[in-house]
Amino acid sequence: MSDASAAAAAGRGNDWRQSIAQSYRSSEVRSIAEVLASLEPGATSASKKMLAMKFEDSIFKSASSMDDYRKTIEKRLNRLKKHYANQQQQQQSSSGTFIAEENAELQREKELLFQKALREEYGAKLIYIAKHADVAVHVTRKTAGEQKAKVLHDHCENMKKRAIQLGVKLEGVAPLPTLNHDMKFLTQLKAMLDSSVDSVRSHVVKIVDVNLFLEEKLDSVDNELLKSVNSNIIRKVLQQSLADASENNMTTSTTQFTVDQMKKWTELMNVPTPIPRRNQDADQVRVALSRIEKLRASTQAMFTYFGLTAEEKTSFPGSMKKCSVILKESIAAIEKDHSHLFEDVEEKGEDGNPIIKLEDAWNKHLQYVDDTVTASVAVDDDDITSDEPASKRQKTDEDSSSPVEPNKMVISARVLLTPGRKTFSTLIPALKRKKAVLIKNGSVSSIRLEFGIAFEMTIYFKPLLVTIRAMNKEAASRATGMGMTSLSGGIQWPSLHQGLYTGETTEGKPNHVSVLGVTGTTVTLGPIIARKLEYASAQATHVLRKCFAETVTGKGSLATSDFEIEILEAGALIKFLKMVRSTYHNGKWVDVEED
Numbered sequence: 007m008s009d010a011s012a013a014a015a016a017g018r019g020n021d022w023r024q025s026i027a028q029s030y031r032s033s034e035v036r037s038i039a040e041v042l043a044s045l046e047p048g049a050t051s052a053s054k055k056m057l058a059m060k061f062e063d064s065i066f067k068s069a070s071s072m073d074d075y076r077k078t079i080e081k082r083l084n085r086l087k088k089h090y091a092n093q094q095q096q097q098q099s100s101s102g103t104f105i106a107e108e109n110a111e112l113q114r115e116k117e118l119l120f121q122k123a124l125r126e127e128y129g130a131k132l133i134y135i136a137k138h139a140d141v142a143v144h145v146t147r148k149t150a151g152e153q154k155a156k157v158l159h160d161h162c163e164n165m166k167k168r169a170i171q172l173g174v175k176l177e178g179v180a181p182l183p184t185l186n187h188d189m190k191f192l193t194q195l196k197a198m199l200d201s202s203v204d205s206v207r208s209h210v211v212k213i214v215d216v217n218l219f220l221e222e223k224l225d226s227v228d229n230e231l232l233k234s235v236n237s238n239i240i241r242k243v244l245q246q247s248l249a250d251a252s253e254n255n256m257t258t259s260t261t262q263f264t265v266d267q268m269k270k271w272t273e274l275m276n277v278p279t280p281i282p283r284r285n286q287d288a289d290q291v292r293v294a295l296s297r298i299e300k301l302r303a304s305t306q307a308m309f310t311y312f313g314l315t316a317e318e319k320t321s322f323p324g325s326m327k328k329c330s331v332i333l334k335e336s337i338a339a340i341e342k343d344h345s346h347l348f349e350d351v352e353e354k355g356e357d358g359n360p361i362i363k364l365e366d367a368w369n370k371h372l373q374y375v376d377d378t379v380t381a382s383v384a385v386d387d388d389d390i391t392s393d394e395p396a397s398k399r400q401k402t403d404e405d406s407s408s409p410v411e412p413n414k415m416v417i418s419a420r421v422l423l424t425p426g427r428k429t430f431s432t433l434i435p436a437l438k439r440k441k442a443v444l445i446k447n448g449s450v451s452s453i454r455l456e457f458g459i460a461f462e463m464t465i466y467f468k469p470l471l472v473t474i475r476a477m478n479k480e481a482a483s484r485a486t487g488m489g490m491t492s493l494s495g496g497i498q499w500p501s502l503h504q505g506l507y508t509g510e511t512t513e514g515k516p517n518h519v520s521v522l523g524v525t526g527t528t529v530t531l532g533p534i535i536a537r538k539l540e541y542a543s544a545q546a547t548h549v550l551r552k553c554f555a556e557t558v559t560g561k562g563s564l565a566t567s568d569f570e571i572e573i574l575e576a577g578a579l580i581k582f583l584k585m586v587r588s589t590y591h592n593g594k595w596v597d598v599e600e601d
Contacts (some may be wrong), residue, residue, distance in 0.1 A: 022072050025317030033323070034079065035062050037511040041083050073234045073248040073315050094255070117187040124192065125172050128199050131207045132169035135162055136176045142213040148593075161206045168199060217334060224326040237316040244313045263313030268322055271310055274303035275332050279339075294344065297336045304329040304336070362458035364588060365472050368542040371591050374552040376429075416554045421568045422575035423451040433576050439597040455583070457590050459540070463546065465579075470554055472546035487536050549585065553578040 037056035039051040046054075060081070069075035139162035147155035153542040169176055172195070173185050212219045230236055241263060248262065270428045279296050282289035311322060319325070423429065429444065437444055453465040462477040556562055557574040565571050587595040 021064065022317050025315065025320070026066075026072065027321040027322060029228075030320035031062065031066065035059050036085065037311075038062055038079065041087070045086060064316070071234065076232075077347050081238060084363055112200065113184070114187070115191070117189050117192065120192055121172065121185070121187060122187065124196055125174055125396070128172065128203055129169070129174045129365065132165055132172070132174050133164045133176065133204050134590060135203075135207050135210055136169060138214045139166070142210045145213050152380060161202070162210070165203060165206055168195065168203075173194065191439060198238075220330060221327050224322070228326045232316050232319055234316040237314070237319065241315065242315050244309075262310055265314070265318050265321060268307065268310045268318075268325075271303050271307035271573065272322065272325075273392070275300050275307055275329065277303075290343070297340050300332055300336045304332040314476075362460045364460045364476055366457070366590055367461045368538045370589050372542070372546050372549050374549045374585070381458075416470065416551050416558060418469045419554065419575055420557075421572040422579065423467045425449040425451075427568075427572075430572065436576075436580055437583075439599070440580075440587055441598055443582055453579075455586065463586065465550065466580075470547065470551050472543055472550050474543045476535060476539065546586070550582050553582045553585075 010234070035055065035058045036051065037055045038061055041048040042054040042058055042061075043051045061082075065078045065536050066075060069078055139159070143155050143159045143162065146158050163188070166176060166179065170179060170182055171185070173181065173236075175181065208219070208222075211222070231240070231246070244263065277296070277300065278291070279300070280293055284294045308326065311325045312330075314322075383504060421427065423444075434444065437453065442453065445454055450466060455463045455465075456477065462475055464473050465471075467585065552574060557565070557571065557578055562574050565574055
């Protein structure tokens with residue numbers, strides 16, 4: 007290889023170093039200094055900064071890539087920690103009885119320092135859980151039921167007990183008279199906190215403060231994006247998508263993922279919003295346009311950031327969170343300044359509840375709620391230092407029950423509403439209370455529910471299948487067969503969006519339909535709506551089959567006679583209808599009383 011080619015190869019190998027922002031390297035130096043200081047009693051991160059800089063610089067120069075740079079730092083720091091721990095252990099084992107008292111004092115000091123470190127690491131998280139536990143449990147009880155609320159309550163109470171054991175001060179809770187400083191106890195306590203406190207706090211944050219939950223998730227996503235493997239995959243997919251869009255004349259540029267482009271969007275999203283003068287409508291318009299521009303710039307910045315390489319991302323630390331904050335602030339400001347434009351936008355019926363719209367069919371996600379699922383309850387205080395494995399400890403009443411058999415795949419009803427079988431008397435009144443209509447057409451039985459004048463749901467039993475179709479009674483009366491799919495034997499299967507069809511024109515004017523915030527013809531929007539309704543139908547079918555799966559597992563598997571199976575399947579059907587009505591009526595559904 008010639009000198010010129012060798013120099014060129016070396017230049018290419020150094021490209022990744024030139025892309026690393028100095029601010030990123032500085033943050034790594036600070037982290038290294040903190041670790042080095044923790045290994046030397048009495049040392050501070052400031053006193054170890056020079057050593058940390060040399061440590062980082064040597065790895066930076068020898069690493070072959072950014073991933074290698076990060077992995078080497080982590081590996082060498084772990085090696086230092088392990089060496090320090092072994093050295094401490096050897097020093098303690100080599101000490102004789104002559105200095106037994108001195109060692110006891112040192113051990114006591116070490117335990118106190120360890121306990122203090124645990125308070126610093128977990129104290130704020132435990133305080134947050136204790137402060138917001140009641141609200142989180144209350145919301146969970148309303149949205150997910152008593153069982154899940156109880157599980158969350160048990161975990162939160164367990165975290166409160168751990169906080170008291172660490173000496174963390176909780177509002178309204180009396181501290182323990184004495185704290186257990188035993189190293190074995192503290193080590194096991196740390197292991198328990200490592201495995202559970204972040205999970206419990208994350209669940210509480212998600213319920214109590216959605217914005218904080220989003221910000222923390224964006225931070226974790228940002229860290230994952232600094233891995234070259236992840237960044238390269240996302241960058242490749244985005245570039246391919248832009249190339250495909252360019253071929254379809256949807257965009258004209260495929261070079262959006264550059265540092266210069268990211269700088270441009272970052273500057274635009276950070277432009278100060280002008281302060282409007284009082285009673286000046288033109289200023290109000292300019293302010294609104296400025297905020298809309300900030301919304302556009304922040305979304306484009308986030309999109310561009312995804313397409314950068316891992317090395318280029320280091321020049322824009324925390325971009326995901328920054329973009330999210332600007333989006334949230336701009337939307338909130340627009341909502342506040344122009345709140346009069348948003349009043350009474352949501353149509354309400356005579357009962358004061360929002361009118362059901364077609365979009366609700368897919369926007370309100372139908373979910374299966376398993377009454378039998380239980381989470382493991384936190385162990386008691388006495389069990390934290392137990393030498394017995396968790397599998398041998400005494401279980402709670404919930405855990406002592408036999409394990410629930412995983413739901414089998416059930417795709418068809420065995421007895422309920424099958425051809426030739428009479429409907430038992432108590433089913434019809436139960437269906438009427440849910441405003442469900444039983445339809446028998448020859449050998450096929452189905453159940454139909456209407457949701458306002460927006461859409462309808464039809465439930466079939468052989469196989470278990472749910473279809474959700476757009477419904478417009480006025481349109482249906484004028485329909486001429488548009489959107490009907492012909493099947494063998496002359497049977498017609500209506501398309502999912504057939505109910506929207508009103509004919510091409512009415513009194514010479516073209517007919518339009520409005521959905522998803524867009525107005526257009528049925529021919530244009532129909533296929534899009536059909537795809538949305540297909541998704542909603544598939545999800546509803548999945549939930550229905552999960553309900554019927556309960557009839558073949560657990561106690562349901564003991565049923566042998568057709569009558570017993572029919573009762574179980576009727577219960578599964580009623581449970582499904584309850585979920586459906588609760589989901590699409592915002593949890594405000596009230597059963598209809600018989601006349």
